[in-house]
Amino acid sequence: MIRIGLFSNDQTLPSLLSSALGKEFDVIQVSIKDENPRYPGKPRYEVILLDLDSLPDSLTFFQKMIAAKIPVLILSSDGLRSTAIDLVRQGAYGYCRRPPSIRELKTMLVRAHEGSTLHRELLDRQQSEEAESRNPILGSSPQIQRVHELIRRVCNINASVLITGESGTGKELIASGIHNLGSRADEPFIAVSCGAIPENLIDTELFGYENDSFTGTTESSVGYLELAGEGTLFLDEIGELSPATQVKLLRVLQQREFSRQGSTESIPLKARLIFATHQNLSDMVARGAFRQDLYYRMNVIRIDAPPLREHSDDIPQIAEHLLRKYSKSFRSPVIRIEDDAMSMLQAYSWPGNVRELENVIQQALIVANGESIHLEDLASNILEETLVHMDDDYHPGGSFERQLREYKVKLATTALRESNGNKTLAARSLNISRAYLHRLLRVGEPGELINSEISTERESPEAGMA
DSSP: OEEEEEEOSOTTHHHHHHHHHOTTEEEEEEOTTOOOOEETTEESOSEEEEEGGGTTHHHHHHHHHHHTTOOEEEEEOGGGHHHHHHHHHTTOOEEEESSOOHHHHHHHHHHHHHHHHHHHHHHHHHHHHHHHHHSOOOOOSHHHHHHHHHHHHHTTOOSOEEEEOOTTSOHHHHHHHHHHHSTTTTSOEEEEEGGGSOTTTHHHHHHEEOTTSSTTOOSOEEOHHHHTTTSEEEEESGGGOOHHHHHHHHHHHHHSEEOOBTOOOOEEOOSEEEEEESSOHHHHHHTTSSOHHHHHHHTTEEEEOOOGGGGGGGHHHHHHHHHHHHHHHHTOOOOEEOHHHHHHHHHSOOTTHHHHHHHHHHHHHHHOOTTEEOGGGSOHHHHHHHHHTSOTTOOOOSOHHHHHHHHHHHHHHHHHHHTTTOHHHHHHHHTSOHHHHHHHHTSHHHHHHHHHHHTTSOOOHHHHHO
8 A cells, every 4th residue: 555645725635536546545634734754764655645736835845745755746737737847847756637537646656656665775775885885894793793893993093903803704894994984084995915925025015116126126116005195004914924024014013104125215104004814913922923022013902803603693684785785796686585595504604704605695696596595506515514513313314405304394393392382482593484484394204293293282372473
């Protein structure tokens, strides 16, 4: 049903239109005193039908609805046709002559509603993408909220930051979040993987060099420290630096200046430095593999990027973000991840963390048919490893498809027993619908066993209300 807000001084028009338009439309008369055209998060009226004969209040109300981004359809007599056309130029969806053709009016109301719905979806998506670009670390778990808090605290503090965490946990995203939320957001953000640069080139890449500083150079070159300007230089895999380069970097942090190779001229460091590693630097310091004084200089502020397995509750949000991102770039029709696939994603241990999840979503988009990613669309290693780590007393046999089916049934059985037979609570614990839980409990022989086993268990009142 489409909610129509009718603005008119004609007291007979609401009932006439309600009767003529039918049950698909809910016609509500509104007035100039309506100060709240929107509920939180959605319009109070989905389309406004504005009777232009109700001048002059209709023009004031029109501006108010346009500002609220609610589509306005003008209802006008022939004498006000020029005014109606002018309002269309100012943002009205269109206009109908009065008395209107009901068929024409229905068509225009539906089109205005469809256009506004699409507009709101695009606007919501744009706002979501803008929020993610400002702080791209997704999730609402306590671990991720702690990361968000630290990013906000340090973004405008010109102190060195050390980000630690396993490979694929999003250390560069944390660094870019610090940069984008701070006062340097309009300056360059340069990310450098120290482990990807050969040891004999790392100094020239970081510090730059002067013409003729060594054999084969014919012109000067700017290094990353200089190229970053007043922005941020993110040095990833800092534990890979050689002892000689560690000494030079220590001098940069101590004196806030550096020199190009082949030059004695000091260049002031204007950029902020953020470091990251997947290694345990304190252990490296103890072994003499990393300088203790450099470690202390870098580790002024430390942010630990948690592995994905420690905040698996965030997987649905992250996976859906990746789905939107790659569905668009792949021009894929897939718009959702089904419950069974999402449950498997949450059960997997993710040794490669978010980077591995990103790869899995891309692969699933390629092989999926239709608008959904199903369990069978996931990479085989995800399914196999999760099956291997099932309870020791569970030994599935038969084909791979049968093992998957039995594993899903096992998940449903366990959840149902832990919730004392309450199917609503069991479905909620698995993050699946109650209808899907019912389907799992009817699958094959295990399903028949479960149904007979549970049939004597009484559901709580909450379950019966679901």
